[in-house]
Amino acid sequence: MRYFVLCILFCGFMFAEQATNSTIMVRCDDGSEYDFLSAPQDIKLGSMKGAINPNVDTVVFIHGFNNSYSGATSSYSNARNVMSKELGNVNYVGIYWPSNTLDFPTAIKRANKSGKYIMHIVSEINKQTGGKSRIHLVCHSLGARVVLNTLAENTARSIPWGNMCFLAAAVDKDAFFTFNGTNIVGRNNFIVYSENDLVLKYLYSRDQIAQLPGAEKFNALSYDEKVQYLENLPKRQLRSAFDRSLYTKLQGTRGVAMGLVGAFLGNSNELQNVENLDKSSIVPSHSYWSNSKILSYTAKKIKE
Template sequence: MIIISSRLDFTNSDALLPEGHIIKEIDISNDSTIREIPIANLLTELHGKFVCMLVHGYNNEHEEVRDAYQILEKNIIHNNFKYDLVLGYSWPGGNRELEWWSSKSRANAVARRFRLLLELISKNTKIDIISHSLGARVCLKALKEASTKLIENYYCMAGAVDNESIEIDEEFNLSLSSLERLFVMHSAKDEVLATAYRIAEFDNALGLFGPEDKDQVERKLLNVYVANCKRVVTHHGGYKRSIAVFDYMAKTQVHNPNRFITL
């Protein structure tokens, strides 16, 4: 898998590169480096392709990111998604439970360079995104700052952003103009969002119960789809192992599902 990293030294969980990215093709079964890739070469390799970008969340060391991406890639392949290639994006989301605010700050900081990366790639490549947890902030803030559509489908799993944040006049409403379709995937059984997020933010997360104003989403935010995953996802990291979740996602690639659905 090709991993695009904004982490210092490629693997550091707590520090950003001064600028840009390190890009490597990694054998994710053993973490060995196959090759380093200059950005110009990457753009050439991706020209004309349909790719999926994976964006991890909070509190993930390099090894945990690698393992999660390996599982996601296998499920994508098994369910016959239409992607030519799966890419991993790595950012310094911390490696301890008690550094939420510094990790959130880095998520905000990395969003600009992630947007610049997406702008480069999307000129000649179709892109979908799958994010988890605080990765939603990296993605939504990047899309908010874009001036054109960058993404086809964005599958937002367990989004650790406020539950009203995509609604009109809220923090990430403008992000919706930079993508074709947003799929909000939430579970009321997510113990991390139900406890830690509420304690930190004094609010509910988008990934817990879905958008706050569901009526507004249904009537006005017409490119937003909401999947209640509480029957098939029973903990924060459960999305990547749920057969029902990947079956749902694969079906969205061939037709528009109901705007609100329970898996």
């Protein structure tokens, strides 16, 4: 009998550890990866029931443009493995929203629609913790627009938010004015960016690049192929006339995207609760989920 009780206690302890040290995945899509469920209330939240430890903080991961469910799951798993070394025993929730193989303008519309879906999930987390624990958001690329739409929801003001970490934020640098007041909803907003991010620069100059002389082959590439081309661009030493024109155009895009220069009021005054963090020295491209140094750094910012 004593052995049986010990087994129950041990298994319960192991379950609690597993629940808080594995990523709880929640989907906003209808299973196709291309569209939302009909309403936020249709989201299946069963994976969170009994898996959320109410006594610790929760970190919520939100991906960006052109992600599959399996790809997002893998990215979140890697992020959790790295960040848990710094954060210890916290809840990790990974959210999937439909962004797979969409053109960028359509993905922006989906990101704008996603706020109420994410808010529904966050409200459930808050319900399970009894409002006692902070909820931190970590987003990448177009996931920044998802977060801003979430923070703009009326019910967001009732959540005990922690810190917001925007990695390579694919939104305009004045986004905190477009989404008025969202910068003061959470404790702090950390904008992590890199001057080496040619992919983010491309997203804000793609129409002009499509018209460059010699762009025909580049235009015919898939999005993933374009990403690979852009990330390898400096390594090719700009051998062709198109590569040189492309690189010049990309460099001239600095100042458009929030992820490159941060969010400022006008040209000089920094916004309240917003800290711009240039990590060009450790971020060679637009890839953040696989960068252990940036993930460890993000975990440390969450703890502030």
